[in-house]
Amino acid sequence: MDSSHMGNDLENVLFTEEQIHQRLDELAQDIWRDYEGKDVLLVGVLKGAILVMADLMRALPGSVPMDWMAVSSYGSGTKSSGVVRILKDLDTDITNKHVLIVEDIIDSGLTLSWIRSNLESRSPASVEICTLLRKPEAAKVEIDCKYVGFEIPNAFVVGYGLDFDEKYRNLRDIGTLAPHVYS
């Protein structure tokens, strides 16, 4: 499936690849400044965050370690169940480390709120969140997120790691799906 074909399934492009990269470069500068001299670990949440992690960490001017968690909260639907299970835990002991969680999207906030309190229980020096996208209208839980790429409206989006039924993750832009895709 080439990207021009996938692009036909989009109703609207919200952010182009170029806009995403530009914003991640800005966030990387803020992060590098804030964590200067600190023992920081980037923690990605599979699978949606793979591209955010890849581009964010390459935008950092120096070396930073990463680790990954996989949790399940959505299944194949488009609504959060609120039930979170760890499918893959960290390989790293985060005691006394500054953890920066890297995510693609905060929607209801249920996933990240659960992951954050789970990581906080492991005695890290700090836990902060960096998300490329946030849907403020959908927030069911107050979630303090230090680095936000873009605020978006309450619509289901795909591309740049974000899937619909495991499709469209490799779309370079981020957009909303056309109605014919759902039906």
Ligand SMILES: O=P(O)(O)OC[C@H]1O[C@H](OP(=O)(O)OP(=O)(O)O)[C@H](O)[C@@H]1O
């Ligand atoms: O704020 P919430 O409403 O909890 O939603 C956000 C979560 O949903 C997506 O993951 P998903 O469960 O779809 O898995 P994936 O990353 O493998 O696509 C996304 O990557 C976040 O982890």
Ligand SMILES: Nc1nc2[nH]cnc2c(=O)[nH]1
């Ligand atoms: N692909 C995708 N996954 C999500 N998980 C939570 N919200 C979304 C969304 O808008 N799109």
